Amino acid sequence: MSPPLILTSLSSLTLLGLGYFVTQDDLIMNQLKAVLSTLTDWAGISRPTLKNVDEELPNFGDDRAVEIVNPGGTSQIRTLKIPSNATTTGYNIARRTKHLTTTDREDIVEVSVSHFAINFADVCIRLGLYESAIRNVGYPIIPGFDISGTITSLPPSSNFKIGQRVYGATLFGGYTTKLSIPINQIRVIPDYVSNEQAAALPAVSLTALHALMIAGFPVIGKCDIPLGKNKSILIHSASGGVGGMLVQFAKLCGVDNVVGVVGRKNKVEYAISLGCDKVVYKEGKGKKEWWKEVEEANNGVGYKAIFDANGVETLQTSYDHLDMCGRLVVYGFHTNLDNGTSLSPLSWLRMIVGFLKMPRFDAMQMTLGECIDDDFIFMSISNSRSRFFRLSRCVGIQSLVLRERDGTHRRLLRHDHKVA
Helix, strand or coil: CCCCCCCCEHHHHHCCCCCCCCCHHHHHHHHHHHHHHHHHCCCCCCCCCCCCCCCCCCEEEEEEEEEEEECCCCCHHHEEEECCCCCCCCCCCCCCCCCCECCCCCCEEEEEEEEEECCCCHHHHHHCCCHHHHCCCCCCCCCCCCCEEEEECCCCCCCCCCCCEEECCCCCCCCCCCEEEEEEEHCCCCCCHHHHHHHCHHHHHHHHHHHHCCCCCCCCCCCCCCCCCEEEEEEEECHHHHHHHHHHHHHHHCCCCCEECCCCCCHHHHHHHHCCCCECCCCCHHHHHHHHHHHHHCCCCEEEEEECCCCCCCCHHHHEEEEEEEEECCCCCHHHCCCCCCCCCCHHHHHHHHHHCCCHHHHHHHHHHHHCCCCCEEEEEHHHHHHHHHHHCCCCCCCCEEECCCCCCEEEECCCCCCC
């Protein structure tokens, strides 16, 4: 019988999306190169008219932001000059233009951004596939969730200080040198952490914490699923941003056997250094071969939780490797996406085909499909008392179905008792 399923997609439900700061993934590297080439040319193309501006904002300073003009390829990435009396913001801050604000709210601080992280979600934004970006901002959009820098302005009631190093998470608007952000979305950077390191933390760590929580492994609190002797989880992309955080947090949760899956052999040592007890690499192996290694890594027993970032490539097989009452958490669909730097009709066709090939799970339907048999006893409703008595004594192995007056049958319950 198939295991019960809790299938949760973090790609649309998690507030901060998927995150990677340093990665060899082609999609991210293409995005990173495009952004860096734009940032190194401050005299690059900026929006000529600042659409949706209520009034002219003169006196442009040295501050810049990076925006995605329209969904599409990397050619849609442009620089944007920031007026001296404005900053970029997340969508949860009222703005006087589409991206810029001069708000004086008491719960807002202004940060001079020194570093921001490049996230896989930003690629989805560029492709026009990130729902909250479309719904809450639209295009053009300044992407970016993770930032670090120093405070340049803050309300008098704040416990922060001017010049203090902070890092935080913004709801878009992070690809900038000047950002307005709510106080509750930033934290002080410890002395032993650099700005570069701090900027890499928010999206990946919060996504991993959320994933573990819904899988039944809260880092703080009590595990809500019966682990028994099987305390094993499987993490795809274990050397990536979210995957690496999942590994480390899982060990904090007390998971005995954390099995990681990586693409290349040279990532194995790094995944082990993060805390993986066993690592399976896919490079040079067929799908059946490396999945067999996944099975052997848990002695042929299903996993209590599997975290899948691949999508159509591994989703069905991941489900098949769950233990009873196991949970499959989906935190990405990168194999569904096109890995080019531009979007063509063929790119969209590939993504549509990938979406259509995605397995659909209906746990109840799958369970019923294996339960139904022909071992029925039909009886009138007047004889139900004696049948209930026989069932309570475990004297039968049949299902009980009552016959109503109109001649139709209604199956009330099913017992698979051994004969007493």
